[in-house]
Amino acid sequence: MGIIQNNDAQFMLLAGFIIAIGLVITTVMFSSIIFEENMAIGGGSDPSKNELVNLIHITKDETRAAYNNSTASGGGNTAKFNNFSKQMQYFNGNLSKMYALHGETVNISWENWTNKGYANLTDNGTANGVSNWTVIENVKNSNITVDVIYFNGAFQIRLKNSTEKLINITSTGTFSFINSTANDPYSIAFVNGANASGRFNMTGNASGKQFIRARDYVINTTMTFSSNRIKTILTIPFSVPW
Amino acid sequence: MLDEKAQLHTLEGVSAATLILLVIIYAIDATSMTPLTSSTSNAHVQSELVALGQDILNTLDYEEPGYNSKLKNDILNWDGNQYIWNGYDYILDGGTNYLNNSNLSSILKKTLISQGIAHKVEIVYLINSSNNIITSAPDKMIDAGIPSNNAVIVSRKIVLQDTDCTGGGCNSGKYLDIDPSTNLYNIVDIKLILWRT
Numbered sequence: 166m167g168i169i170q171n172n173d174a175q176f177m178l179l180a181g182f183i184i185a186i187g188l189v190i191t192t193v194m195f196s197s198i199i200f201e202e203n204m205a206i207g208g209g210s211d212p213s214k215n216e217l218v219n220l221i222h223i224t225k226d227e228t229r230a231a232y233n234n235s236t237a238s239g240g241g242n243t244a245k246f247n248n249f250s251k252q253m254q255y256f257n258g259n260l261s262k263m264y265a266l267h268g269e270t271v272n273i274s275w276e277n278w279t280n281k282g283y284a285n286l287t288d289n290g291t292a293n294g295v296s297n298w299t300v301i302e303n304v305k306n307s308n309i310t311v312d313v314i315y316f317n318g319a320f321q322i323r324l325k326n327s328t329e330k331l332i333n334i335t336s337t338g339t340f341s342f343i344n345s346t347a348n349d350p351y352s353i354a355f356v357n358g359a360n361a362s363g364r365f366n367m368t369g370n371a372s373g374k375q376f377i378r379a380r381d382y383v384i385n386t387t388m389t390f391s392s393n394r395i396k397t398i399l400t401i402p403f404s405v406p407w
Numbered sequence: 408m409l410d411e412k413a414q415l416h417t418l419e420g421v422s423a424a425t426l427i428l429l430v431i432i433y434a435i436d437a438t439s440m441t442p443l444t445s446s447t448s449n450a451h452v453q454s455e456l457v458a459l460g461q462d463i464l465n466t467l468d469y470e471e472p473g474y475n476s477k478l479k480n481d482i483l484n485w486d487g488n489q490y491i492w493n494g495y496d497y498i499l500d501g502g503t504n505y506l507n508n509s510n511l512s513s514i515l516k517k518t519l520i521s522q523g524i525a526h527k528v529e530i531v532y533l534i535n536s537s538n539n540i541i542t543s544a545p546d547k548m549i550d551a552g553i554p555s556n557n558a559v560i561v562s563r564k565i566v567l568q569d570t571d572c573t574g575g576g577c578n579s580g581k582y583l584d585i586d587p588s589t590n591l592y593n594i595v596d597i598k599l600i601l602w603r604t
Binding site (some may be wrong): 376 | 411412414415418419421422425426429461465468471472473531533540541542561562563564565566568585586588589590591594596
């Protein structure tokens with residue numbers, strides 16, 4: 166018996182085969198496109214994020230250094246702010262050259278802190294900051310000076326270890342406290358910090374080494390960062406001198 | 408005249424050619440794909456290296472109020488020489504001294520060396536050239552030859568003050584005071600270059 170030649174069946178088989186290959190190719194192609202899109206988006210945003218973090222960090226460092234330098238040089242508020250601005254301008258101009266290497270531009274501007282009042286005694290120094298906050302923990306000895314310029318109700322400094330000691334500040338003025346402990350380290354916290362504004366300075370020994378925590382002003386500093394992908398404008402309140 | 412045999416042969420030829428083409432493409436892709444081949448999988452390797460490098464620099468650049476970060480101390484204490492990995496430690500290129508007391512070298516040993524990731528560290532800073540402030544050419548702190556085409560660069564900038572470079576600071580003698588009239592001393596860019604070997 167001879168082989169029956171059925172051209173229609175061969176056509177159908179071949180057509181099915183070609184459709185199957187076409188489906189595989191289309192699936193692989195779409196999969197690649199979707200993957201590439203995701204990679205391009207995910208990979209591109211990361212470098213800018215780290216650049217911004219670094220920019221904020223060095224601007225904070227420089228703002229504090231310029232403030233410390235300007236106040237150490239003495240003189241009136243105008244002279245201090247001129248010294249501060251001079252250093253910040255030099256920093257701004259030269260930092261741009263560093264960023265230009267990466268094809269990015271930066272610009273930094275700052276406010277005149279001599280015209281604003283001292284910071285609130287909240288965690289970030291602004292009126293809306295957290296009112297009850299821990300300044301430092303694990304302290305063995307400390308020298309605390311608080312200069313309250315504005316007072317609007319109860320404000321306390323809490324020293325807490327196995328016991329708790331509350332120091333009540335009931336008026337404006339300068340207050341100093343020295344505390345030490347042999348083997349029961351304590352934490353220092355401000356309670357109702359939004360009720361007062363002024364300066365504070367704390368030095369001493371914590372976690373086995375010397376520490377300093379201090380704040381006079383909160384300086385709003387604006388950073389503009391531009392790359393070929395993004396332009397970002399950030400205004401961050403930096404606490405000075407630390 | 409409708410010749411079904413000719414149509415069938417043509418279609419068979421097309422499908423056979425497609426099959427052969429797919430096999431060739433697959434064979435070429437399979438043999439030339441390595442982790443370093445520029446592809447979607449390589450892009451993934453690169454993003455992992457970037458994240459690792461940034462984490463290293465971020466960790467070292469943390470400081471408490473009143474203290475320098477570990478990274479800044481390393482930059483201040485660097486002697487300006489180039490070091491290479493000798494299989495045991497970072498040793499002076501052409502010498503016998505080791506890169507001691509370096510937080511950067513310690514963390515690189517624990518993270519990159521243990522994973523076999525090649526790396527080099529370059530320092531760029533500002534120089535005063537005929538009263539023009541320009542960026543310097545990169546100075547190598549740690550060298551490891553020429554990076555592959557798929558190397559990634561992560562960087563961290565730090566600011567030096569006049570007070571940082573007194574009493575034995577700024578050992579390298581490379582970065583100088585770009586602005587004697589203020590406390591700003593220099594701006595240094597630390598570049599960490601990573602690649603898979």
